[in-house]
Amino acid sequence: MHAWQFNEYGKFDTVLKWVERSSPTVGDGQALVKTTAVSLNFPDLLIIQGLYQHKAALPAVPGVEAVGTVVEVGTGSKFEVGQRVAGFNHSGGTLADFFLVNNDCAWRVPDHVTDTQAAALSVTYGTSYFGLKHRGQIEAGEVLLVLGASGGVGTAAVQLGKAFGATVIAAAGSAEKLSVCTKLGADHVINYREEDIVERVKALTDGRGADVIYDPIGGDLFDQVKRCINWEGRIVIIGFASGRIPEIECNRLLLKNMSVVGLAWGQYLQRNPKKAEACQLHLYELLADGKIDPVIYRELPFEQTLEGLRLMDSRELYGKIVITR
Ligand SMILES: NC(=O)c1ccc[n+]([C@@H]2O[C@H](COP(=O)([O-])OP(=O)(O)OC[C@H]3O[C@@H](n4cnc5c(N)ncnc54)[C@H](OP(=O)(O)O)[C@@H]3O)[C@@H](O)[C@H]2O)c1
Structure with missing residues (x-):
């Protein structure tokens, strides 16, 4: 071959x-x-x-x-x-x-x-499904901030966030990428190369911040968005496309009653393949229902x-x- x-x-x-x-x-x-x-x-x-x-x-x-x-x-x-x-x-x-x-x-x-x-x-939608649902515990009516929202896992997170009933703020690095996110159903968009993402998220949420932050980028963006998370919020760590693995102060977790959770989708295939298959079947249903594509x-x-x-x-x-x- x-x-x-x-x-x-x-x-x-x-x-x-x-x-x-x-x-x-x-x-x-x-x-x-x-x-x-x-x-x-x-x-x-x-x-x-x-x-x-x-x-x-x-x-x-x-x-x-x-x-x-x-x-x-x-x-x-x-x-x-x-x-x-x-x-x-x-x-x-x-x-x-x-x-x-x-x-x-x-x-x-x-x-x-x-x-x-x-x-x-499979990979991008499986990652965003597990990241939002199982690790981020997203609920209908919550505010979801997606970083790198026009990328592979990002576009999946925007669509799935809407399918799960969240208000979605999509953040990306160009006007063209943001227009893709708007077409996907994002409620708000932020260009993080030109705007202050922390101030914009706070303004969009009456000062509360996002309930769930989906982060495939890490680095400087993580350092910023850890300051616009709601009380009892969850930051879901997906990857480090920026090339830098960030760190967080534990007192911040305590003071905000917040969590930082990780997600490695491939691990579910090894440790809980039934759950991974159920996710995949649900994704095919969501596609048939026109909720994702x-x-x-x-x-x-x-x-x-x-x-x-x-x-x-x-x-x-x-x-x-x-x-x-
Ligand atoms: N945890 C898991 O199970 C899992 C599964 C799949 C992927 N991942 C990880 O998720 C991340 C994104 O994967 P993907 O397939 O969505 O990639 P992708 O389609 O290339 O999207 C990555 C996005 O990151 C942003 N970005 C910021 N800094 C960047 C940099 N220095 N170089 C490249 N892109 C940068 C870009 O958006 P802007 O230009 O708008 O900033 C880009 O749209 C990767 O780190 C990947 O390893 C994790």
């Missing part, structure tokens, strides 16, 4: 090559899937550089989520040949003609979901994978990039 492969860690445009390699061998509880659509994620850039939490064993194939048709099953696989499935692969491998899925990390795709939608509905910035053929990664790296995109076969 063919795959995008890197033999050493480095920047995607220097180390990633389109090569021929053998198809993965199917083990117990696994299925081999012929790829039709792969969604790119911010961590792909880190994985290729060897900077992610899990270091891929070289030579490696990037790509953590994809959709396709099952062509072979191992003993104990929950799938049958011919079924259309979406899968997550923590160790990568989906930017290839074929990829492996484990029982706990893959789901059948209902007919009403297109390949492109399904490819974009992934924003696709570009759909590109496999040959243009490097262009997709370049767009991610440039920070110019909004929503998702899906690579199709």
Whole structure:
């Protein structure tokens, strides 16, 4: 089969090559899937550089989520040949003609979901669903502040926040990105490159601050927004796209009766796969009900994978990039 492969860690445009390699061998509880659509994620850039939490064993194939048709099953696989499935692969491998899925990390795709939608509905929507619902404990009527709101996890958080009945304040770094958030249903928008985010959030909430802050960025933005959280508020830590892991003073938590909670979606697949599958099925229902729909910035053929990664790296995109076969 063919795959995008890197033999050493480095920047995607220097180390990633389109090569021929053998198809993965199917083990117990696994299925081999012929790829039709792969969604790119911010961590792909880190994985290729060897900077992610899990270091891929070289030579490696990037790509953590994809959709396709099952062509072979191992003993104990929950799938049958011919079924259309979406899968997550923590160790990568989906930017290839074929990829492996484990029982706990893959789901059948209902007919009403297109390949492109399904490819974009696992990592970012799963992350925002668990982040808001299980970790952030969001309630209808609360105020949700989403940082990086036009990005992959951000657009999912804006849509899911509205679906869960919150008032959503979307914060991003350009007018174009904010107009995307408005189209997604955000009630208010803030350009954090031009406006004082703390003052704007306070003004929008009669001085109270947001009940839930969804933060995939960290760094300086976290340092600011920890000052516009409501009493009993929750900051949900999703990631550090800014490149800096921030810190917080414990007295601030005490004085505001607030919480800072973390979310690593992939951990749910390993520790509570039933909960992850229930989330995925609910996401497919929300899609059918018109409550969510992934924003696709570009759909590109496999040959243009490097262009997709370049767009991610440039920070110019909004929503998702899906690579199709
Ligand atoms: N915890 C989990 O389970 C989980 C799952 C998936 C992703 N994540 C993490 O969530 C973060 C966002 O992922 P994503 O897929 O949504 O990425 P994305 O689509 O590239 O969005 C990231 C957003 O961050 C903002 N940003 C701020 N500083 C940036 C910088 N220095 N470089 C790039 N972007 C910057 C950008 O918005 P503006 O230009 O508007 O500021 C951009 O829209 C990443 O850190 C990723 O590792 C965590």
